[in-house]
Amino acid sequence: MISKELIMEDLKRNMTQKRFAHTLGVMEIAVALAKRYGVDVEKAQLAAMVHDCAKDMPQDEQLNLARQFGILLDEISMAEKALIHAPLGAALAKIKYGIEDPAILRAVKVHTTGDPKMTPLDKVIFLADYIEPGRNFPGVDRLRKVAFEDLDDAVIMACDSTIKYVIEGGRLLHPRMVEARNCLLLEKLKRGEKKWGG
Ligand SMILES: [Fe+2]
Numbered sequence: 738m739i740s741k742e743l744i745m746e747d748l749k750r751n752m753t754q755k756r757f758a759h760t761l762g763v764m765e766i767a768v769a770l771a772k773r774y775g776v777d778v779e780k781a782q783l784a785a786m787v788h789d790c791a792k793d794m795p796q797d798e799q800l801n802l803a804r805q806f807g808i809l810l811d812e813i814s815m816a817e818k819a820l821i822h823a824p825l826g827a828a829l830a831k832i833k834y835g836i837e838d839p840a841i842l843r844a845v846k847v848h849t850t851g852d853p854k855m856t857p858l859d860k861v862i863f864l865a866d867y868i869e870p871g872r873n874f875p876g877v878d879r880l881r882k883v884a885f886e887d888l889d890d891a892v893i894m895a896c897d898s899t900i901k902y903v904i905e906g907g908r909l910l911h912p913r914m915v916e917a918r919n920c921l922l923l924e925k926l927k928r929g930e931k932k933w934g935g
């Protein structure tokens with residue numbers, strides 16, 4: 738793996754100023770959430786650092802690279818091309834920066850849609866991306882509070898809010914986000930934290 742300093746330099750060169758500021762915000766919150774929930778802070782910081790490393794590439798280039806790397810893109814990701822940067826970012830993090838840790842690469846890969854079997858690190862990155870200080874949407878302050886009280890509740894709230902937003906915009910909803918939400922809700926039901934049908 739190349740050093741964090743070199744990764745940061747590369748990101749700064751290849752990202753818009755806005756995206757770089759977002760990345761710094763996600764790193765800050767990912768570290769805070771990792772500390773709160775006993776997640777490996779180093780891994781959280783590194784995953785946050787590279788999570789959007791592919792996002793500012795032109796979309797046709799993203800598509801070409803994804804093909805080149807053998808990333809299988811489902812129909813929905815082909816139609817909603819903003820989804821491509823997550824799996825592509827994971828591949829780039831490995832190839833370009835030499836990050837090999839599967840837990841980090843996985844967190845990058847699932848940061849946009851979530852995943853039915855999210856690890857605590859996945860959840861930390863998913864949420865940090867959602868609530869970093871630069872984010873501003875109705876309900877963000879409540880989500881910021883819940884994120885430090887109950888990780889799963891916060892991920893469910895973030896999914897709910899994205900699902901509503903995507904539907905209101907008439908766009909395609911990736912089933913993985915629905916699966917992520919349902920899995921977390923089912924786990925809560927099984928733990929008795931939530932009543933069936935209520
Ligand atoms: Fe992203």
Ligand SMILES: [Fe+2]
Pocket residue numbers: 759763788789866
């Ligand atoms: Fe992001």
